[in-house]
Amino acid sequence: MAYSYEHPRPSVTVDCVVFGLGDSYDLRVLLIERALDPYQGFWALPGGFVRLEEGLEAAARRELHEETGVRDVFIEQLYTFGALDRDPRGRVISVAYYALVNLSEHPVKASSDARHAEWFKIEELPELAFDHKEILKKAIERLRAKVLYKPIGFELLPEKFTLTDLQKLYETILGQKLNRRNFRSKILKMDLLEELEKQTNVAHRPALLYKFNKEKYEELSLREGEFIFEIRFQPRDGRDENEEE
Amino acid sequence: MAYSYEHPRPSVTVDCVVFGLGDSYDLRVLLIERALDPYQGFWALPGGFVRLEEGLEAAARRELHEETGVRDVFIEQLYTFGALDRDPRGRVISVAYYALVNLSEHPVKASSDARHAEWFKIEELPELAFDHKEILKKAIERLRAKVLYKPIGFELLPEKFTLTDLQKLYETILGQKLNRRNFRSKILKMDLLEELEKQTNVAHRPALLYKFNKEKYEELSLREGEFIFEIRFQPRDGRDENEEE
DNA sequence: TCAAAAGTGTTTAGTTTACACCCATGC
DNA sequence: GCATGGGTGTAAACTAAACACTTTTGA
Known part of the structure; x- marks a missing residue:
């Protein structure tokens, strides 16, 4: 079956940057290994094409669940990436989301649908497919900034x-x-x-x-203006209670 | 000429919320009167379909220029709106941008291309097409929040x-x-x-x-962390130097 | 009894707030 | 010379930073 339009249209995907906290409080991100063609074998953010009959966030949640087993988590829109050459298959616009999960409640799923998902430390990332490195970078920036003024941590x-x-x-x-x-x-x-x-x-x-x-x-x-959540400390020099002496 | 795809695709548009400051320092937004069918005669945010050969921000700038004559301004991505029913023509996903301009340098254009553009006070808005009221609301929230920690004002x-x-x-x-x-x-x-x-x-x-x-x-x-732009004052009760006694 | 992390209070420095009067110009 | 907005300094209140020792538990 084919779909015909008078004007050309881009494809629209969603991608999810899922953050979790490792055992030693290290920040991790959930990636999947691509089984299919563009960037086959590369690690990528979970995501996929938006269906016409679902909303954007719904698509992000669906893909996340299908590809990693993770569901019912905090998720928020991050940014929309639309560079001309970001996907070798043609013009693909991706609406990126970021999610925060308690990692211990979402360990690597037992790959039920043949796809492989894994938690990676932020500092030990593999090479990523598409422009996913850029998306991840933006997600980290957002997380860093937002954690200061919203209780999302x-x-x-x-x-x-x-x-x-x-x-x-x-x-x-x-x-x-x-x-x-x-x-x-x-x-x-x-x-x-x-x-x-x-x-x-x-x-x-x-x-x-x-x-x-x-x-x-x-x-x-x-109650606007009356209460402000804010965690911000002056840059410090890491010392505290330095035992003895 | 028709374009055929294996899977159905949504249309993708951009919309621009352009803010300006009126003579009495009142916040205004630039709207255009729709000449064509869905919501014909309604006021709407300037915007339109993204072409396959242009980036998202480029599309926003192009539409803004074509429809209002405004160009070379501060513009930033706002949010992507993708509700199923936001456009009666079908599934249309819109990447919204907001722009800040010096209104006196961008007065209402002399409608060169038959479209009609006008600056509206934020508190005296007409009914808007599509979900543009929602987009505008989000833009105002963003502006209010961002002006506190970035020098965009x-x-x-x-x-x-x-x-x-x-x-x-x-x-x-x-x-x-x-x-x-x-x-x-x-x-x-x-x-x-x-x-x-x-x-x-x-x-x-x-x-x-x-x-x-x-x-x-x-x-x-x-120089990360060393310098922080921030304009924030405790809620105040508007008094100051209340002349005479 | 030792190791390991939890818990706590006060002084000091810095920042933010509140506030009233004189100044320079055009009309 | 008067009306209009421009410009300024300081004391008081508050907030944030720095800092060391005692407590509780399991092994």
Whole structure:
């Protein structure tokens, strides 16, 4: 079956930059190995063609689920890439999304549909297909910028987390050591974390677990101007409590 | 001539939200009156179909120029709109851009190509075609947010401006009165304005004219973390120097 | 009892806010 | 000479930064 139009049309795809946090709080991105022709064997962002009967975000979620098994996650539009030569098959415009997931709840899927998905550390990326390196770069920039003024970082953590988890997350994303005491007081002063029970089975003083109170945040941010989420610290020199002496 | 594809494809358009500042520092947007069928006679954002041989931003600039005569302006991608029913002609995905221009240098064009373009105050908009109201809403949100941390507001002013011009611009966009002394010191402390000559022919003490030093800003912002452009004030209650008692 | 991370409070420095009067010009 | 907006400095309040020791647990 063929489809005919009076004027030529580009193809439209979606691509997803899925971020997760590794065991050592290193930032990772979920890639798939391309089984088919252009860039066969290369690693690429999960994505594919938009169907006429689905919205853009829906297409991104569908492709993400089909190709990696990941679903029901935080996802947001990133940017639309439309360079003339970005796809050897012709004019393909790609609407990119980025997603944040708790990696431990989305380990590499058991390749159910023959495609191969894997989490890569941001600093150890393979060569990527198409202009996916550029898309990823933009996604990292966006994540770095947005984490400062929107509480999206929590999407990378499990529901219950310690303040140290949260701090390490920020340190990873911002690429900067933060002072523990100042971080804790800044975060707690916003009063958006719900205190839960203590950790168990750790070989040191157990930390309190917290949960992000999304409802409260949303209510507060409606009151324009009165409340501003902001995590920003002066550039620091990484020291803190340097034992002895 | 017809174009045939194996799979159905959406159409792709670009739309431009062009902002300008009116005489009384009111925010305005440039609209065109639709001459053709869907929504004929309605006001709409300038825009149109992307050609296969041009990039997205190039398409936005081309349509903007063709439909309104405006060219060589600050333009940036806003968001891509792809709701299934946003265009009665079928599936049309629109990549929206926003532009900032100095309105006095881009008055309503003399309708050279029969299309009619006009500047509308943001608060006195006509009914718009398609989902253009939604696009415009998103553009205003973006402008409000971005003006706080990027020096894009200058794009709305003539090259030479007074600090009062700049302050009124911020007051318009933020919808908030600012304190004159604090605004001045904050702006001047960033040391990004070049002092020029005095105003002439004003019936009061002439103000100094300034010029935004874009080169300096760009150089400074490369040094990551060291320099941060930021205009943000606590919500205020609009008073200042309330003369006499 | 040791190792390992959690937790905490205060002083200091820096930044932001609030605020009132004189100045330069055109009419 | 008067009306109009331009221009300025400082004290007070607040916020952010720096910093070291004690606590709790499992092994």
